[in-house]
Amino acid sequence: MDEDRTLPKRPWDTCRELPVIEDEQTPWKLIQILKTFSFCVVAVFVFGLALCSKTSFLLLITLSNEGTKTLLAEQKPVALLCIGCSLIASSVLLLLKSIWKACYKSSKLPAKKTLSMVLFLEFLVSLGAAILTIVAMPHLDIVTNVTILNGVALLSALLQKNPTDMKMAMWVGLAVGGSFLVSFNWWENYFRNISENSSSAFLKELCIDMRRSQNILHILSSLLRIMVTACVLGAYVPLSKMHWDIVTTIPSFETRVIVITVGVQLISSALCHWFALAACKMHALRQCFILPLYLASLAVMALFVIPVIVYYQDYRISLNGAANFTHYCNVAVDGRNQSLTGSVFPQLVLDVTHTLCLFDMSNVADIGILTGSSVSWWLGLVLATIHLWYLSLYRIQRTQELLARRLYEGGFIEQSLLLNTRFDVQKTVRQKKFRPLDPVKLFLCATMWHETSDEMMNLIISFFRLDKFSPRKEGETSDITFEGHIYFDDAFRNVPGSRGRHVNEFAETLVEIIREVYSIFMNIDKGLFRKQQQIPDQKLVRTPYGGRVVVTMPHGNILVVHFKDKELIRHKKRWSQVMYMYYLLGWKVAAKYYNRLGEREDEAELKREFEKEKNNTYLLALDGDTDFQPAAVMLLVDRLKVYPRVGAACGRIHPTGSGPMVWYQKFEYAVSHWLQKTAEHVFGCVLCSPGCFSLYRAAAIMDDNVMKTYTIKSTKAYHYIQYDQGEDRWLCTLMLKQGWRVEFNAASDAYTKAPQEFKEFYNQRRRWGPSSMASIADLLGSSTEITSRNPSMSKLFMLYQLISLASSILAPSTVVLMIAGGLTLMFNIDPNVALVLSVIPPAIFLGISFKIKSDTQIHIAAVMSILYAVLMMIVAFNIIGTMVREQTIVSPSSLFVIIIAMMYLVTAILHPQEVSLVVHGFLYIICIPSAYLLLSIYSMVNMNNVSWGTRETAPAAPGPGAAKPIAAAPQSTAQKAKSTFRRFFSNAKCCQKLCRRGRAEKLINNQENMNVESSEPQPPPQNTIVNESRPENEQRQEEPSFTCAHQCWVTQLQSLSDDMRLQEDTLDKDEEQFFKDLIVKYLEPLLENKEKQKIMSGKLRSLRNKVTFFYFLCNAFWLVATFTLQLIASSVFIQLPKIDMHLHFTGEYLHIDPLGFMFTLTFSFLVLMQFIAMLYHRIYTLIHFAAFLNTESMSEKQNHQEVKDDEADDSNNLVFPSVLDSSQDEGTLV
DSSP states (O other): OOTTTTSSSSSTTOOOOOOSOOOSSSSSSHHHHHHHHHHHHHHHHHHHHHHHHHHHHHHHHTTTTTTHHHHHHHGGGHHHHHHHHHHHHHHHHHHHHHHHHHHSSSOOOHHHHHHHHHHHHHHHHHHHHHHIIIIGGGOOOOOHHHHHHTOOHHHHHTSSSSOOHHHHHHHHHHHHHHHHHHGGHHHHHHHHHHHHHHHHHHHHHHHHHHHHHHHHHHHHHHHHHHHHHHHHHHHHHTTOOGGGGGGGGHHHHHHHHHHHHHHHHHHHHHHHHHHHHHHTTTTIIIIIIIIIHHHHHHHHHHHHHHHHHHHHHHHHHTTTTTHHHHIIIIITTTTSSSSSSSHHHHHHHHHHHHHHSSSSSTOOHHHHHHHHHHHHHHHHHHHHTTTGGOOOOOOOOOOOHHBOOOOOOOGGGGHHHHHOTTHHHHHHHHHSOOOSSEEEEEEEEEEEOOOOOOHHHHHHHHHHHHHHHHHOOOOOSEEEEEEEEETTEEEEEETTTSSSEEEEEHHHHHHHHHHHHHHHHHHOOOOOOOOOOOOOEEEEEEEETTEEEEEEESSOEEEEEEEEEEESSSHHHHHHHHHHIIIIIIIIIIIIHHHHHHHHHHHHHHHHHHHHHHTTTEEEEEETEEEEEEHHHHHHHHHHHOOEEEEEEEEEEEEOOOOOOOOOHHHHHIIIIIIIIIIHHHOOOSSSOOOTEEEEHHHHHHHHTTEEEEOOOOOHHHHIIIIIIIIIHHHHHHHHHTOOEEEEEEEEEEEEEEOOSSSHHHHHHHHHHHHHHHHHEEEEETTTHHHOOTTTTOHHHHHHHHHHHHHHHEEEHHHHHHHHHHHHHOOOHHHHHHHHHHHHHHHHHHHHHHHHHHHHHHHHHHHHHHHHHHHHHHHHHHHHHHHHHBBBBBBBHHHHHHHHHHHHHHHHHHSSSGGGGGHHHHHHHHHHHHHIIIIIHHHHHHOOOOOOOOSSSOOOOOOOOOOOOOOOOOOHHHHHHHHHHHHHHHHHHHTOOOOHHHHHHHHHHHTTTTTOOOOOOOOOOSSOOOOOOOOTTOOOOOOOOOOOOOSHHHHHHTTOSSOOOEEOOOOEEEEEEHHHHHHIIIIIIOOOOOOHHHHHHHHHHHHHHOOOOOOOHHHHHHHHHHHHHHTTTTTOOEEEEEEBBBOOOEEEEEEEEEEHHHHHHHHHHHHHHHHHHHHHHHHHHHHHHHHHHHHHHHHHHHHHHHHHHHHTGGGOOOOOOOSSSSOOOOOOOO
C-alpha cells in the first residue's frame, strides 16, 4: 500500500528551523515614503514650472505690446527677440542632440518624399508659431492670449472690440491663421497612428522611413524652424518701423527685466519638460503630470487677472468708488510716468491692465464673455486630452515611446506636453521589432566549488524565492519563465574500495540543502493541521561530463545541478561559463532553428524568430554564495527589456560577514558603487559587470567575437592574467568592443560573502588588481575601434579611464607622499627627510617580496598595515588639531580630509538605506596605506601566481578502514587500456546501467594520456601556479578492492535521505551527443605538460618583472619629481592665500609644489565628475523604484486574493482551520 504523501513523514518531527526567506535588507517602507515625497515634489515642480514658463512667455508678449510702458516703444524689438528665442530654444537643443547622435551613432538619410512632407509640415508649424506669437499676439489682450494658447482661439479673437478697425481685423486674422497652423504641431502623433491602421502602403512606407531616418529629419527640421522664426522676426521689425540698433543701447534696468524674464522662460520650460517626463516614468501620470498641467492653465489666467482686479479696486477705493474701469485705464494706466523706479511688479500689472482696456472690466457682461470663452477653450483642451487619463504605461518607458516628438514648445508648454504624449503607447510598443513585453526566458546560472553550507543555503533559497514569485503554470503564458542551473566544479572524488567515483562532501551538502529548502517552501504557508505535502520524487541523470540532479521546484520551475567531473570535462569558473553558454544558448536556443532550417522552413521567418528569442533570452550569472530577492532580478530585467542595446546589467553588490575586513569592504564596495560605477554608467559604460550578480542578454553573448573568443585557451602569459583571473571583466570587454552597452542598476541589490581573513582578502585582490589593469589597458589600446562601434563610449570617456588608470598606477607613491606629509606635520621635520623615511619601509617590503613566500609577505603586510593604521589615526587627529590651532582650513592635508569627508557624507545621505556605512568610513581611511600601497606591492610581485587563492580546502582524510594506495610499476599503453576497460565495465555493473560506446571510447582516449590514480589527490586551487607540478609516480591500483558501501555516486546520493527520493533517469541521446561534441571541441580536460608549464612559468615571471618594473618606475619618477621640487621650493611653487575658519584671508600664503597641486586638481576634478554622475543616477534610481512599486502593488494584491481563493477551495479538505495561517504577498512583472 502506497504511503499517504499528504501527511508528514515523521509527525513527531514537525518543528522547523526556518532560515531568513523574506527580504529583510531592502528598506521598502523608507522607499515608499521617498516615493510619496517624490510624487509631491514632482507634482509641485510640474505645476510651478509650467506656470512660470507660461507666465514669463505671456509677459514677454505683453512687453512687446505697443501701448505698454515698461519698455519704450523703440525698445520693443528686444522683447520680440526674446519671444523668438523662446520659440527656437527647444529646436536648438534638439539640433545639438541630433548632431551629437549623428556623430556617434549611425544615421540614415530619408527618402525625398519623406523629407518633403516633413519639412513642409514643419514649415507650416514654425511659420504659424512665429506669426501668432511675434506678429499677432502682442496686439491682443492678455485673456485672449491665454485662451489662444489653449486652442484655436477663433471666438476670443473675434470678440475684440472695434471689429471694423482694419488693423485689428488684420491682427485677428493673423491670430486665427497662426493658431490654425500651430495646431499642426503634433501631426506626427496622429500620422503614425493613422498610417499603422491604414491599408495604404504609401503611408506605411512613409512612417517606416520617418522612424528609420529620424535623426537626420530632426536636424533638418530644427534648422528649418530656426530659419523660419528668424525670417519672420527679421521681416516684421522693419515692417513695423522698428530698428535693431536699439538692442545694444537698452538701459541696465530694462535689460535686467528682459534677461530675467526670458531666462525664467527658457529654464522653466526645459525643466518642466524634464519633470513631466519623470512623472510619466514614475507612473504618476495623473497626479503629477495631467492634473498639474491642467491646473497650470487655469492658474495662469488667475495670476494675470487677479492682480489687475486688485489694483483696480484699490484705485476705486482711493477715489471713493467714483472711477470706472475706462477712467482707470486712461488715468492710472496709460497716463502714468514711463520712467522705471522702484519695484517693477506694479509696472507689469499696469501693462497687463493696458491690454484689457479694450474691455470694460466693470461690466459684468464683458467679464462674463471673456471668462466663458476662456473656460470653454480650457475645457476644450481637457476634452482633447482626456484620453491620457486612461493610458497604461509599462514599468519602464523610453522617452521616445512616451512622446511622439522630442521637441517641446516653450511658448505652449502645457499643450506641447499633453498633446505630444502618445495616446497609442501600448499599441506602438507592441509593434516594435523587439517588443519589450515579449515573454522573457531567464536562465539562472550559478558556479559553485567549495562554498560553505550557509552560502549554499543563501543561493538555493534565492532560487526557490524566484520560483514562488514567478510560478510556472501549465497552459498559461507568463511574461517571464526561468530555469535554474548550478555548475558544480570538481564535484567528484575517488573512494578506495568503490567501483565508481563519488561526489565529494560539498556536493552531498548541496543536495541535502536542496531537500531542506524544498521542504520549507513546500509547506511554508501551511498551518499546523493543514495538508503537509512531502517532497515529490526528483531525477538523477548520468551525463558525459559527470552527472546532474534535476529538481522540479514547488511552483513548477526547474533547478538543475550539474556535477562536473574534472577527469571528463575542463574545470574552473571560466570553463563552467563556457559550458552553460553553449548548452543554454547554443543547444537550447540556436540549435533548434538550424534544425528547422534543415526541414525547409522559411529562412526569413526563422531569422526573425531567432533574433527575437536571442533578444528576449537572458542569463543571470551568479556565484555560489549569492543571496538575492526576486525584485532585484526584475529590476535588472527591466533594463534589458526596454533598451535593446544593453548587453549586460549589474546590481548593487553588498558584502556580508563580520569583522574588520568585512567592515572595510562594506565601505569600499559602497564607495565603488556610489561613485565609480555610477560615473561609468552615466558618462559611458560600466567596464565590469561582476559575475556574482549580473544579467546578460543572449544576443550580446552570442555576438561575433564574444562567446567564441571567450573560449580561447590561455597560451600566453598575459592570457592567464586577463582571461583566467578576471573573466567577468574580460567578458564585458568583449561586449563593449562589439558595441553593446553595460549598465549599473542601483535599485537591484544582491548579497555575497566577503573575505573575512586578511590573507583571503589579499589573495582575492591579487587576482582583481592586475586583471583589471590588463582589461582597461586592452580597452584603451582599442579606443579608436571602440568609440566608432560603441555609441556609449566617447573619446572623452576613454580619456577619463586613462586618467583613472594613471591615478591607480600612481596610488602607491601618492600614499607615500601622504605619509610623508603626516610625518612632517607630526614631527616638524624637513619634507624631504620625511619623504625619504616614508619610502624606506615599502621599498624594503618590495625588495624582500621577490625572495620570500607569499604567505610570509602577507604576514609582513598585516603587521605593516597595523602600524600604518596607527600612523594614519595619529595624522588624522594632528590634522584636525592643526586646523583648530592655526584657525585655517586651506592646507593640502586639511583640504584633502575635508573634501573627502564631505563628499562621502553627502553621498551617504543620498543613499539613506546605506547611510550607516559611514561608520566604517574611518576604518577605510586608516587602511588606505594597506589597500593602496602594500596590496599594490603584493599584487605586482605575485602576478605570476595565477592560483585562485580563496576557498581552498585540504583534502578529506580517508575513512577508517580505507585502503591505502599501493604504488604500482609503470604501465604500458596496453595495460592502461586494459585497466580502463576493467574499470569501465565495473562501473556499469555497479550502477546497473550500460554505458554507451561513445563514452567508453572517450574514457579510453583520456586514460591513454594520463596515469590513472588509485586515490584522490589533494584538490588544486581553481587556477594553479603554472610552475607547480604533481608527483610523477601517482598510479592507479590495478586490482582494486571493492569494499565501499555505495559503489557509485548515484547510489551515494540516493541514500542521503528518503525525504527526497532521487530516481535515475536517462539523458536524451541528442543532448548526450551535444555534450560529447562540446567537450571535444572546447572543454577537454587540460593535460599536464611539465615542460610547457616550466616555459609558461618563466614567461609569467618575465611578464611580472616587466610590469613591476614599469609600475614602480612610474611611482619612482613621481617621488623623485616631488623630491626635486621640494628642494627648489623657494623658486618653483604655487602660491595660495591662507584662509581662516571663517573663510577670511589671513594675509599669509601657502606654497605648494606644482606637481602636487596638479595631482590634487585632477583628483578633485574626477571626484566632482563622479559626484555629479551620482546625483543624476540617484534621480533615475528613484524613478525606477517608484515605477516598480506602482506596478508591483496591484500584482501583489491580485496574487494575495488568488491565495485566499485557493485556500477557500481547499477548505473542505481541512481537518481544523489553521491557527498559524500567514499569507505571503507575491508579485509579478507588469
